[in-house]
Each structure stands twice: as C-alpha cells, then as structure tokens.
Amino acid sequence: MSEHIDETIFADLKACDPEDVILRTGSEFDKTCDQYFVNVWGHRYCVDLKNNEVRPELEGSGLKTYHGFLYLFILYYLMKSKNIPPSGExxxxxxxxxxxxxxxxxxxxxxxxxxxxxxxxxxxxxxxxxxxxxxxxxxxxxxxxxxxxxxxxxxxxxxxxxxxxxxxxxxxxxxxxxxxxxxxxxxxxxxxxxxxxxx
Incomplete structure (x- = not known):
C-alpha cells in the first residue's frame, strides 16, 4: 500500500543520517540493501528506500494498513521522532x-x-x-x-x-x-x- 505515499517522503528519509535514525528509534539499517527495519506495535517492518516501499518484513505478517496510514506513520517516525521517554501522563x-x-x-x-x-x-x-x-x-x-x-x-x-x-x-x-x-x-x-x- 505504499502507492498511497508521496515519493518525496521516501526522499526525505533517504536524506537522513542512518546512524541518527538508529539512535533515535532503535531501528536497524542494512546499507547494502538500503533498507530500515523497525518494530511497530509488535510487528517488524521493512522500509525499502530503493523501491520506495514499506512492507512487513515477513510476507503475510503485520497489520493491515488503512490507505497506507500506518506506513506513513512509520516513515515519519523514522525521520522525526525523538528518543524521549513517555511521561506517564x-x-x-x-x-x-x-x-x-x-x-x-x-x-x-x-x-x-x-x-x-x-x-x-x-x-x-x-x-x-x-x-x-x-x-x-x-x-x-x-x-x-x-x-x-x-x-x-x-x-x-x-x-x-x-x-x-x-x-x-x-x-x-x-x-x-x-x-x-x-x-x-x-x-x-x-x-x-x-x-x-x-x-
């Protein structure tokens, strides 16, 4: 369902420093394949920067996304989220x-x-x-x-x-x-x- 996502968002993530993304999110980055791997709501997702695609790491797993909203969230999370603990409020x-x-x-x-x-x-x-x-x-x-x-x-x-x-x-x-x-x-x-x- 990544076809619902503007390719410029993938371009913005490509411009990010992978080491910074990893530090902020706890994700992994495979520089050979140009792919991030991140856990969201108990499922592991692959963000494929070569093909501008977000997908579950294992075919048939993961949550069924509504109009790509989950994948949009994942992209933004990798780009912009901060490594700050929840406040509990x-x-x-x-x-x-x-x-x-x-x-x-x-x-x-x-x-x-x-x-x-x-x-x-x-x-x-x-x-x-x-x-x-x-x-x-x-x-x-x-x-x-x-x-x-x-x-x-x-x-x-x-x-x-x-x-x-x-x-x-x-x-x-x-x-x-x-x-x-x-x-x-x-x-x-x-x-x-x-x-x-x-x-």
Missing part, C-alpha cells in the same frame, strides 16, 4: 496544542469503529485488546495500553453501554506525543488503531 487529542481545532470534521478520530464492533460486549473488547498486545490499566470500564513504539504508548478506553447510553470508546496519548508527531501523523496513527481494533 495521559491526554486526549484535544489537549494537544492545536488539537481542539484539528480533530473534528474529517479529522475526527473514528472510535465508532471500535464501539461498532464490540457494542456492549466488554469481555470481547478485553479479549481482543489482549490479543493485540494490550496491557490492562485502571481506567473507564476497561482500558488497555499499547506500545506502538517504545516511546509512543497509546491507551484505548471503553465504557460499556446500557439501555440509556451507548457504549463509548476513547483514545489517549502520552503527553510527550506533542513533541513526537504533528497532528496529521497522529491522526493517521489513531485511524490505524481504530481500524485494527474495530476490524
């Missing part, structure tokens, strides 16, 4: 500078994909989150954190609905996300999370 997308204006309309995070799948089945939500590598935390009716990368944890919260109120889901991000990702790349990541859990 959770914030919503609207707590991030500029987020209240950005995350609405066409950029509303599609958490309805999650509630549409699980509805009032809290047990199924827990089961699928564990299957996706989630670690339970004490928030909402059920909540799980996911290590997208070592410096980018994301929490998914779920409130079970009843006869008066529908089920509700919410994504939270570590406070340091504002230093790591611009809003459009954060949106791309959030969409991928919703599609992965809501599939």
């Amino acid at each position: 959770w914030v919503s997308q609207k707590d991030i500078p500029g987020g209240a204006g950005f995350f609405r309309g066409p950029h509303t995070i599609p958490v309805e994909l999650i509630t549409g799948r699980f509805k009032d089945e809290l047990g199924l939500f827990k089961k699928e989150c564990k299957k996706a590598g989630g670690v339970s935390i004490e928030m909402a009716d059920a909540a799980y954190t996911f290590e997208i990368t070592p410096t980018l944890p994301v929490a998914v919260l779920y409130w079970q609905g009843d006869e008066d109120f529908p089920s509700e889901a919410k994504l939270l991000f570590d406070r340091t996300i504002e230093q790591q990702l611009p809003l459009d790349i954060l949106y791309a990541l959030a969409v991928e999370i919703c599609h992965t859990l809501g599939k």
